[in-house]
Amino acid sequence: MxxxxxxxxxxxxxxxxxxxxxxxxxxxxxxxxxxxxxxxxxxxxxxxxxxxxxxxxxxxxxxxxxxxxxxxxxxSDTAPMISGSATYRAEIRRLVAWFDQQFYGDVTAPLLHERMKKRLVHRQPPDSSVLREAMRLANGHLDYIDYLIDHRSWMAGSTMSMADLAAAAQLSVADYLGGIDWSGHEQTKAWYSMFKSRPSFRPLLSERMEAITPPSYYEQVDF
Amino acid sequence: MxxxxxxxxxxxxxxxxxxxxxxxxxxxxxxxxxxxxxxxxxxxxxxxxxxxxxxxxxxxxxxxxxxxxxxxxxxSDTAPMISGSATYRAEIRRLVAWFDQQFYGDVTAPLLHERMKKRLVHRQPPDSSVLREAMRLANGHLDYIDYLIDHRSWMAGSTMSMADLAAAAQLSVADYLGGIDWSGHEQTKAWYSMFKSRPSFRPLLSERMEAITPPSYYEQVDF
Incomplete structure (x- = not known):
């Protein structure tokens, strides 16, 4: 296994x-x-x-x-997540890179550094100006996701794909670390709420990182 | 087109x-x-x-x-560069990510920032401590490439692949910017020398970026 x-x-x-x-x-x-x-x-x-x-x-x-x-x-031949035409597959992979690199670099990486590594490794308090900037950039990212979801059923188009999984992965870590303000992002919120109820996601949401507590709404499907 | x-x-x-x-x-x-x-x-x-x-x-x-x-x-069905078994393809993609992210982050990105962007955009001199650190990390990367080439014919295994193209792309930019000290890296040097003579590479090597001159050996197959 x-x-x-x-x-x-x-x-x-x-x-x-x-x-x-x-x-x-x-x-x-x-x-x-x-x-x-x-x-x-x-x-x-x-x-x-x-x-x-x-x-x-x-x-x-x-x-x-x-x-x-x-x-x-x-x-594996079940539930393909990079499927469709070559052009659609390129759009899926573009968005995976977007979340893996842009969202991660702007939002998840600074939140992990300030709220996890500084606490567990360096024993230092977080730098509030870095946190504020990460949250400001997160807001811009949510605007972009709102726009995508407004024009498509899923992140990359008409089917759920690796792009949705990459987005949910980054968003969920940023949300755990209190870096996401959901107000004013109804499209992204509805998509994420639906995603939270998937059996693939439930076990991840119930896990905890030692010494770091997520916001009270973190695990809730209605938040 | x-x-x-x-x-x-x-x-x-x-x-x-x-x-x-x-x-x-x-x-x-x-x-x-x-x-x-x-x-x-x-x-x-x-x-x-x-x-x-x-x-x-x-x-x-x-x-x-x-x-x-x-x-x-x-x-395209000519000259596949991500080919072979799923395991071999995973090794090719791992190395592409290595060069795109690790080599780029450690070596190419700081060199581009100090020697290109500061000159063309910010009109500032390069920071020599950042350059020294990038060249120190480049040396470690060349050690790793020496090790790969010592154990395999090409970067990922027995055939030329996307991993070789990703490596040559990063190395050539770092070399243009004077960030590579080839001494003591005979394996990587031999591989790169052979790569430099490929028709796909010649047009790239003959191009110049305005205001930035590469080292005299940059374009030579024997260097």
């Missing part, structure tokens, strides 16, 4: 877990704190990032969340 | 151009300086990054270099 090395607030691990959940692929979780740079972990992934997906029986060690999700797409 | 919006030192545009060159796909170049945030360009790609690949006749606008290269792979 697959083992997924991750920590509860890793958005890239969440993206892979949502995909495996949607496809009904079984896996067990192994806790990894990439910021500890454990030798064995660096040997598995020199980039020192989670997720890493391992199947010891088959001697397989996969890393990089895009490489992993493409691998899962190619080796 | 395809139009590629790019600037001469964009490593992600170089990756796409190497792929199109290897496949013999024709395109024309359109100069875009993403740091000018031109409205029309932001409309094409809200991430404000090059490359953007356009075919006006077919009303196609593609952005994000990974989405573009996957699109080209899926719609």
């Amino acid at each position: 697959w083992q997924l090395l991750q920590f509860p607030l890793c958005p890239f691990s969440r993206k892979v877990r949502l995909l495996m959940g949607e496809k009904g692929i079984a896996y067990s979780l192994v806790r990894e704190n990439p910021w500890e740079y454990r030798d064995e972990f660096l040997h598995m992934n020199p980039a020192a990032r989670t997720p890493v997906l391992v199947d010891s029986a088959r001697n397989l060690t996969l890393s990089d969340s895009v490489a992993i999700t493409e691998f899962i797409e190619e080796t | 395809w139009q590629l919006l790019q600037f001469p030192l964009c490593p992600f545009s170089r990756k796409v151009r190497l792929l199109m060159g290897e496949k013999g796909i024709a395109y024309s170049l359109v100069r875009e300086n993403p740091w000018e945030y031109r409205d029309e360009f932001l409309h094409m790609n809200p991430a404000a990054r090059t490359p953007v690949l356009v075919d006006s006749a077919r009303n196609l606008t593609l952005s994000d270099s990974v989405a573009i290269t996957e699109f080209i792979e899926e719609t």
